[in-house]
Amino acid sequence: MNLILLEPDEIQADGTAVISGKRARHVREVLQAAEGEEIRVGVVNGSTGIATILEDAKQLRLQCNWSGGISPVPRVDLLLAMPRPKVMNRLWPVLASLGVGRILVSNAWKTERSYFDTHVLEPEHIREGLVEGLQQARDTRLPQVSLHKQFKKLVEDQLDGFGPYAARLVAHPGDGVFPREKLAALPAAGRVLLAVGPEGGWTPYELELLGAHGFEAVSWGARTLRTDTACVVLLGLVQSVLG
Template sequence: MRIPRCYEPQPMNPGDSLMLGDNNVQHLARTLRMRAGDQVLLFNGDGQEFHATALEVDKRSMQVRIDSGEAPKRDSALQIHIGQSLSRGERMDYAVQKATELGMARMTPLFSERCEVKLNSERQDKRLRHWQQVAISACEQSLRCTVPQLDAPEPLDHWVRSVEADLKLVLHHHSATPLGDLPRPGSIALLIGPEGGLTEAEVQLAMASGFRPVALGPRVLRTETAPVVAQAILQSHWGDLAGN
């Protein structure tokens, strides 16, 4: 059986014994029915991965021993910060999940002029917790050892004026700027519009704030598809995907 891999947000060192959190007890003890002596892989977001052995397991608790740790190089050196215009339900989940799998370092959900999502402070907190769990699950699946930062939603105009990066890009299908003409960056801020697209005023604001307009091809992509395609191109061009 494949060794389960789980995010456990607590300090770990080889030789430690620790009690796993409720989410992992639910998954490992109740769903997978692990027993004492079974193996599990754990990570806490600090860049390391730990091999652990189950010591005591019941339906309400699970104790493990940390046997060893390592720091595999699975995170891209290219730091990509996505400003993602908010979309509804599964579309936003998809964007977070796939962007995490492709190595995103950080995402800030944005309220833009054509954004149809309205969130009060309580719903914002709930959605942010949900997106963080989507990112954690994507890290578990993709073998990432760090969890990308998910910010609270903020207005697009504030983000484009305040974000810092070596290279700032706004996806704009009227642009013909080729990536090959741009200098190699260590960090990228990537602005992605909503289903209805960015308004011309928003594109102009981004450009006035140092963003370069780029197009990914002749077709217009959906808002949840754009970060996937953009990151695949950027990671292939400057990051750690095959072909770089």
């Protein structure tokens, strides 16, 4: 945690907040900050600032001072075919730390339908994982997450509502290259949608459907990566170009 993130309703009118549990433990044991000392804080989807520790009793009472604004929405969104719940669970903090505007979790032919019946997709669980990643990356901007059990409907009818996107990319091992120059030439506010498939890959039908809706196949290289590794590598590449 490089930032202690507070929920909006934790902050009182006088700018104080009381935290306990995991965050308080982190302040005490990792940051080793005590009464009178300052720590970095932020509000979910809000400002960042500095808090003074007023009281370190059973709970930790903070006096917050908001000086930093909220970071802009990251210029990349992720369309992710739902991986095994265990993998999805590990990805929440990682995706939030890398910075994505929106995560569209989708069904796909090679995704098991049962993957959607998991606590890993419950809103509180998602939020907890994302907040962990934001605290790591010192960000307050929470990615928006939506679940889509009908891939075709998502691509044909719903995607345009999330855009507009200046580029749509689909990760597909093999021939594609990474369109560095193209991304670098996008207008400054141009947003990118990156689609990453399930463990067994997209089916030819799915690739065709994505292609018909403007998705360009991209690849990191000759090596076939696991879904979660591919997400991290490709988001890292996209972000390194978009800045």
